[in-house]
Amino acid sequence: MKKLQWKHIRWTVLVLLLTSVCIFRFVSGAGEFYARFIYPTISCFLSRLAAIVPFSLCEILVVVTIVGLMLYPIVAFRRKQRWKSIVRNEVEILLWIYVWFYWGWGMNYFRDTFFKRAEVVPCSYEEKRFKQFLSAYTDSLNAAFVQEIYISQSALERTVKQMYAEVPEKFGLTQPKDFQHPKYSFCNRLYSGVGVLGYMGPFFDESHVNHELLPVQLPFTYAHELAHLLGVSSEAEANFWAYQVCIHTTDSNIRYSGYFGLLPYVIVNTRSLLSESEFTGWFSTIRPEIIQQLYDKQAYWDIRYNDLLGKLQDLVYNWYLKSNQISSGQKNYAQVIGMVLSLPESWW
Known part of the structure; x- marks a missing residue:
């Protein structure tokens, strides 16, 4: 009886949490409420734990989840569990992971746009403004060019x-924490x-950086x-934010990394x-030394790049972004220039 009651409570909570994800996804302003008033507490707790x-x-x-989902059916069959029960349990685990992803960080995808929060209208292309x-x-x-960049991780x-x-x-x-x-x-x-130069770990709110990054890439990344x-x-x-934060520092190494980090997107636009x-x-x-750094960086990563895995990752990540209301997919990276142009130069 207790087992049935616990199962009922567990599924009720799960359904409520899944419903809340739908609410934050589709109700205007709900995602922004999460980002401003709920996420800071969740983020502080999870990242402190991490x-x-x-x-x-x-x-x-x-x-652990992937290995567990693969091994569980084998163990369950040996214990004479029905396949329907096995499937139901695995679906439940995946749904809890789904809920954890969105409640831990993912609902930031549903917040107001940058332009709405900045209280500006997205700028349309004007040749004169762009050339300026x-x-x-x-x-x-x-x-800002620096030939050799060195800065300690703590600094x-x-x-x-x-x-x-x-x-x-x-x-x-959210305000950054020392830990x-x-x-x-x-x-x-x-x-x-x-x-991939870095990524956000949504389950414990951990940021990750590739430890093969070139020194010129590290601050921006x-x-x-x-x-x-x-x-x-x-x-x-x-x-x-990476660009603005880096170029407004007094440290010449970080400042140059900010300008250099934006360069590929400036080139694309x-x-x-x-x-x-x-x-x-x-x-x-552009200074020849900077162009050479750009070519050297490309050559450095080309050696490490696997074409087949890279195309597969692009396909999956593009789908992932579009499924979370980033309609432009990976093209979203280069849209940073529109944000830079939409704010007055003295906004900081």
Whole structure:
């Protein structure tokens, strides 16, 4: 009798939590309420728990769940369990994981857009405005150039967190905590093989950075992943905050990483918006040393990239983003330029 009562309670709670995910997904403003008033508490608890150990709890959970789901039917059959009971139990486990994903972090996908929180209208393309940005950005990039970047991990974290703490409240970012540190992955070689420089672990609110990152990439990537931990779901917005946080620091290493980190997205936008001759003319104004760094970075990751795994990862991640209201999929990364252009230069 007690077993039946517990089962009934468990499924009732599960259904209520699943219903709440639907509410936060489809009811206007609910996702923003979660991000501002619920997520900060959940994030603090989960990331504090994760901080107890130096390794990734998120990866352990995923591996244990996959192995458990594979082994459970074998054990259950040996114990004479019915296949319907086995399927029902496995479905229940997957549903609890689904709920954990969204309540732990994933409902940040349903929050108000960056533009609504910034109280600005997304800018439409204007050639004059874009070229002004391009000129100012290129001048700053060239002036910020650093040949050899070195900054300790502790100094990087301290500086970036201090900058995030200054972000205006209207943007709705969670305040970073001293105990939140980026984790390295057990599967780092696999991530390098598919071109992943870092990722957000939603089950224990852990940010992860690829430990093969080049020094010039580390500050920008760390700031990007920290933005996700602070409640940002959009890849474009995470790039926006990584760029803004890095270029507003007084540390020359972090500042240059910010400009350099934005460069690939500037190139993508410039190539699509300007003529070939205009693009070539602009590209030639970038310092040769920076262009060489760009080529060296590409060569560095090309050696580690696995084409088959990379295409599979692109396909899966593209589907994942679109299923969570990022309609542009992986193209969302490059949309950071529209965010930069939508705010006045003095907004910070």
